[in-house]
Amino acid sequence: MSKIGEYTVLPISIPSTPAYPKRTTQTLYLRPHTPKIPTAHDERSLFVVNVPIDSTVAHLRAVFASLIGAGKVEDVTFEQERKSVVPSREVAVVGNASKKRKRGIKSLEESGGVDLPQIWDRELRRSGSTAVVVLVDAKSAESVLKSVRTLHKSSTKDQGSSWPVWGEGIEGKKNEAPKLGSARYLAHQRLRYPDETVLKMNVDAFMTEFNRKEEEKAKREKRMRNVPDEDGFVTVTRGGRTGPARSEEAEQKKREMEERERKKREELQSAGFYRFQVREQRKAEQGELVRKFEEDRKRVGAMKEKRGRFRPER
Template sequence: MSKIGEYTILPISIPPTPAYPKHTTHTLYLRLHAPKIPTENDERSLFVVNVPIDSMVAHFRAVFASLTGAGRVEDVTFEHERRCAVPSREVALVGKASKKRKRGSEGTEDNGVAELPQIWDRELRRSGSTAVVLFVDAKSVKSALKAVRKLHKSSKKEKGRDGAWPIWGAGIEGKVAKLGSARYLAHQRLQYPDETVLKMNVDAFMTEFNRMEEERAKREKRMRNVPDEDGFVTVTRGGRTGPARSEEAEQKKTEMAERERKKREELQSAGFYRFQVREQRKAEQGELVRKFEEDRKRVGAMKEKRGRFRPER
């Protein structure tokens, strides 16, 4: 079976290791990348599910090189991988190689910045996670899927033997950091960096921190003499260098009062605060009824008085 739904199945052969001295097969699931927000690179990307936990870019380059030839994979983005655009003014880590990679259509770059040194020489993936493999063109994507289908046909002819599947990690020996005990030895070494490198990284961090503090102080100084919408002046640490300008404060108050008046008129015209409108109408109706009763009593008294009137003869 070469497909499950829209996914193409790609078994990979994992050779024995000291931790697990048996040959095994791992299954990858491939399909065309179709994110919720389309990008211009979707046509030349493959969405890969169930990547091995030790996956690196070099592994996928080697796998697809065995299927379509070398130089077809441009980049690989793993799930939860943090690749954020970094402002050019950030301070780079001393002793850390700067890695520049184009990110999509925006062309932003990912550079090393002032941060804590890495204490692991290789990142491990979450079990069953995903990745997006970016090829050089859409034709390479079609070629890769076609090569996988051919492998399934040849495997079926050979009665299910999996010797034709790509071998995981073949051709990249010595190009990636080792796992097992070597990984933890490297972790122990990276936890205690050289004193000179550590000092230079701390200096780089403090330089950036001082720059940010200076910018904050300048921004607070500009705010000291500028009144807000209510006519008040923000008092920052260090006091206020001068009084607020009364003309600007009065102008702000007038503008605020005008906005409040318009807002009340708009709310009333739009039918807001209906309970208040109902109460006002009830009060007006009660006033009309009261006046009507007073007029009716007045008319009755006039009629009674006119009935008792006897003109002289």
């Protein structure tokens, strides 16, 4: 079966390992990338589901190279990186600054602008996680899906031996990833207790950045002193005001505030904000009309009664 719904099925062959000495197969599911918020790269991007937990950019590049040839993959973004608040390229560990990785765990603002030492030498993916593969053009993305369908047609003849082999084609120091298994945890134990020199470099860099931001904050607060905002209020900052405002400026601000308040009241009244006051005023006017009507009615009644008692002379 080459398709399940909108997904194209791509089985990959997983070589045996000392932990599991049997060759197995894992299935990737591919479809054109259609995010809720469109981007300029969607037409040449593929959404990949169920990537292996040890996936790296080199692994996926090798898989796609086996389908349509090398040099067609421009970028790979994994699920954790897309869910980050501020994706950014951060340096891995001080002392190994030549290696850069795409990280999205914390922004530079959250981490104080300084990278902290990593305690894992390799990031693993969550089981069943996803990735977005950006190819050089839309034709390459279509070629990947077409190549997978072609492999499905030929798989019945060679019993699936033509499926891409996971990790094949990434040999070399450039794409070499840290080992998994017990070696990963030994490296984790070593990285938890960094060398004193490396630790000192990280602490010094963090404190330097912290002091720089504190100085910027103090300068910004100093500029805010004695500067009224749009409502005429002066922000009180630590250290107090540098001096009293001039009487002319204070008087000018007072007039501006009164003018703004007047305009605001007019706008609110025109918008019907004080409708209850309008209703009360209408009730008072109606009551006044009723009172005058009753007075006029009594006056007319009195005139009629007086006219009824009138006796003309004979």
